[in-house]
Amino acid sequence: MNPRVDPHLEIWHWEIPLYLFLGGLAAGILFFAALSFLLNREEKASTAVRITPHFAVVAILIGLLALLLDLNHKAYFWQLYTTIRLQSPMSWGAWTLMLVTPLAIIWSALHINTIFPSWEWKGPLKQLEAFFSQNKKWIAWAMLLSSVILGVYTGILFSAFNARPLWNTSILGPLFLVSGLSTGAAMNIILSRDHAERSLFAKIDIGLIGIELFLIVHMFMGFLASTQVQIDAARLFLGGPYTAVFWVLVVGMGLIFPAILEILELKKFKIPAAIPAILVLIGGLMLRFIIAYAGQESRWLY
């Protein structure tokens, strides 16, 4: 694999960054759903608990489809689930999804009335629903933990490769987790009809964006203080081909600008809350794409 030597040999295209973005988004949504529920904020953050999780299921399913599309040997997909290999992020990521997906589906099913008001579970499904309702607290706990693992995993998948100096930083785990949480908060802002809930998630989002900016600065400081290959990797963003897209689209339009809009909105300026939230989503997607492509360009040799 060496896109500079032979462009068609770049191995990961749009599928993997899309999969990671959707995974992070689902992690963020489920995290806030579980957290709001466990903190007894079900009424105050009702969109986050009852409505947004439906979108997490959709995100996971599309994400899994993207992952499947990435595989060259699609019919052998099941081999992922014949072993657990702890040293392979691909492997434990697949298993984490195996845990998160049913949890998200159960959670979504418990709140199905927010989409189909007159829906009624019948027969054994009704008993199942009753069972899950009784144990909702445990499901929330499991969701909280597994969503954090999923969020971190979306970054670890890259950072575990020391062959690609740009990816080989442990900051990617927390950075992608925080970015995922931020996109989850943004989804809640978009979907909520309740002004108080929107303000709550706008405040949370501003905090998360602050952490993201801190992590990004930290990442570059780490690169510049590291070995030559990592300095070269950082240069892709500091004067290199990814400079403009990264600083304008991700940091500017995807982080700083939406944060300013959210602050202005909290200060009672008239700004549609959906605009910063959509910018955050686009920024999160761009972050995955740029890190995926730039990482494959960073290397040790030649």
Added chain:
Amino acid sequence: MRYAMAIDTKKCVGCSDCVVACQTENNVPIGHCRDWVVEVLDGTYPQLEMELRSERCCHCENAPCVRCCPTGASHKSDGGTVLVKPHKCIGCGACIASCPYDARYPHPDGHVDKCTFCLHRVKEGLQPACVATCPTKCMYFGDLDNPRSDISRILKNRKWKTLIPEAGTNPQLYFLI
């Protein structure tokens, strides 16, 4: 047993016979290769130095491609060689991204492919196709655990280097310098 290969950068003329021999021997699909020749130019004119290297999978002792494979398709085989089981490989590409030497490629059949040290030939007592073909006889293949093998001797008597040892892979492809 610990298989390794050494390549004499002073004798290599960059003819790429090793590349063609491998493609023929291993039925490598058109447009791909398991080994390739690199020409590295160093210095400023007129003090230039050129190094020719026939590169391939280094059959790393600490192989990141084996570690990151989610299905166990990439594995360690006889003599420390690193191989891929095509029927276990899902083609996720993790190993391709993990190899610091860019030694792997996606085979059109869906699995990942790479140098095998021609283990099928070695088991019959033959040399790997590239080694057997090299017109300048600049490649050495053998067992490092046997102190009397060609490769053990040449590595004892000549100066050598490996590629990116700082990646911590402990590569088993040596370049005589």
